[in-house]
Amino acid sequence: MNLLETIKASITNAIKELYGESVSAEKVQINPTPVEFTGDYTVVIFPFVKMAKKSPDAVGAELGAYLVDRVDAVAGFNVIKGFLNLEISNAWWHVFLGEVVSTPDFGKKPRNNRTVLLEYSSPNTNKPLHLGHVRNCLLGWSCSQILDAAGYDVKKVQIINDRGVAICKSMLAWQKYGLGRTPASEGVKSDHFVGDYYVLFEQKAKEEYEVWQQTSVARAIFEEKHKPEQGEKEFFKEYKNQWFNTASVLGAEVREMLLNWESGDEATLSLWKQMNSWVYAGFDDTYERMGVSFDKLYYESDTYLLGKDLVEEGLAKGVFYKKEDGSVWIDLSDVGYDQKVLLRSDGTSVYITQDIGTARKRYQDFGAESVIYTVADEQNYHFAVLFEVLKRLGEPYANGLYHLSYGLVELPTGRMKTREGTVVDADDLMDEVIRVARDESEKRGELSGISEDGRETILKRVGLGALKFFMLRVNPRKKMIFNPEESVDLHGQTGPFIQYSFVRTNGLLQRVRTESIDMSSFSGYMDIQPCEKELLKAIHEYPDVVQQAAAEYDPSHLANYCFNLAKSYNRFWHEVKILGAESIAARAFRLQLSQATGSVLKSGMQLLGIEMPERM
């Protein structure tokens, strides 16, 4: 049993024995003692004052005495203003340190034989991955690692939106203007190649629209429909979608292509397969570089018709209802939502229909009792509705659904817009952070003796470490303003700061090996310094942090934890001598402490998807 649990259990016993009241162990609050007081852990006494009918200080004194008496680890105590500060014995810390070093999986829970499905990334195939996907992927991947550490069997999936108007735009542009060019012939990364045709399409459509605006038909529409205060420019900006769907030649061609696709036209399908295969090759490359992977891919071209049978089931159960025009609806006004259409009057699916169908299909595939959707917070309402619908359908997994919602990534200039060319590309971004890592490294010259390959591996770890930590250290819910300069910072509260601490521990252990330094006989070390105690307490906290991150689906807890641990280690590094310690026992103890810190840092960062360099 963990130390704090032992103490909590003992306090519930004490309350029972001393005051005759029962208190559950979860109600007992224990925090690390702030540095300005003496002690290691602090019990908050106030909750027990009423049941004891004594002053806070008296209760604290009684509980403190009880704990010193019954719990070996508790060596002493003091009570200040209703807070019971406990001192943990050196002997207990020695045992603890030994355990951490000899437990490779320290902080991780045993397998619990429960399966969780985690969906993330889920891009469209008309253009390459961008900054928004990066946050999504890093979050999704990190959560998968955290849940794995918490004992779950995690299945990572993505559903690829490989059909629809968007990809048809890229297809059409390539067909009209591509002249048989390929990624290979142009030497362009294949997903970017496809994306370029999407941009080209938008450009051509814009040109067509501008010409059209000068026609008499356009003038007439403007005169008829514009709002009183609305200028021409504003009106036509707003009217663009409608124009595209009614008057545009390119629009008509795209719609025709979509119809051809849906009717299974062979030429269209083969073009579609060609374009998508280019995109997938590019995505694979980006994912690999980012260090994320999937257990199964779903394609919308396979799933977009799913869900209709569930709509029938819902109608039969009376959960849904049909309007006169044949459309099917659900009324969620009793839980504060609106009425929502589930099937169009012509019998075709809407967005939520296929999500309903896909949910069941995936349950059949994996039997997961819990499904996590990593999707931006624009879709909060959609998922609230989806989960409510599945609940009312009585789906067995409906209570295990979670929308891992995250704030959009915006630029200092506002939201990214493809049309305005303000999209930050994922590949470019990774290039950039690695370039900055290289510059910094060359300035320092520490890697001069390492092979080309080894150096590249390190620079990649450092650069991506900076990027990943930057994106994961804040609460996912928060909107993120992406400042390119801060994202590649290598100093302060950053990934490389933590990696550097690890490199320090690694360097020490290297010397232990090469010089056969003894680090086993540390139990005689009794004079544990405050900076050492701080480290021990931080290491002791690690399993709880993993649990909390898993329970809240929030990697930022781990990111902040790792930073604090690294900071404590750096302070320790400066305050005491390790290899040159005052005694053999002190040296052994500090080396053990370094090893424990290094392994927890490595483990914690791995849960963020960040790899540790051996040197940097």
Place this chain on the structure above:
RNA sequence: GGCUCCGUAGCUUAAUGGAUAGAGCAUCUGACUACGGAUCAGAAGGUUAGAGGUUCGAGUCCUCUCGGAGUCACCA
């Protein structure tokens, strides 16, 4: 307008209802006779948007106000 989320130092942010709101960046001072200075120590910087309330105790919970974002499609 309804619903949801957000508002903490110049900037980015932390804080299971617990002690004097904790960090990083930027600014200013210091620290290498080296276990790696991508580091450390220190200074300065806060009416936690505002007003009420609940509580022994509120950045955190409740109510209202102000400010910002998202959403409220037979789009995805």
